[in-house]
Amino acid sequence: AQSVTQLDSQVPVFEEAPVELRCNYSSSVSVYLFWYVQYPNQGLQLLLKYLSGSTLVESINGFEAEFNKSQTSFHLRKPSVHISDTAEYFCAVSNTGGFKTIFGAGTRLFVKA
């Protein structure tokens, strides 16, 4: 069985400050890891994913996440956030054999001016 723990339910941060959203997972098999973002009244959008290869993955809008197998973590970071980054962020895991995805409970990122 797999599980995902997002360690912070809410993260308030000032604009242009750095942010880290923490995610730990549990699995007995190899996994793929994802971060999704959900804006108010919308569905989820894929932000970035780790399948294999380089453990540091980046999105087009400045977010990055690092896969750490020994610590079973996949924390999301951004060096300088914008007001428009305010949203709910979900970490997710799926096994490599298919695409059933297990989501964490989410972290609400609130960027203040």
Add this chain to the structure above:
Amino acid sequence: ETGVTQSPTHLIKTRGQQVTLRCSSQSGHNTVSWYQQALGQGPQFIFQYYREEENGRGNFPPRFSGLQFPNYSSELNVNALELDDSALYLCASILYTGTGGNEQFFGPGTRLTVL
């Protein structure tokens, strides 16, 4: 915009009733997954369909059922509605190419309220 649409947007039902939610997948996608997202929680996997066959199911009772049609649109049916079924229901469209890690394209969801 993902190209995935869901209907209706909002729905109010009473306990014991039945409901059908619809999803239109992105063109060319052969797989759909359905999720239940309760308020303040992450999406919970209900089931997925690949080429009209159910090929994976989460911890949901049999009163949650689905269909996928030849044009890859799909339905989620819930019988004997309970208050705890109140949630946002999301469908995700996927082009499955034989390996995992494929991107899921989510629709905007249907907000179901059970009174």
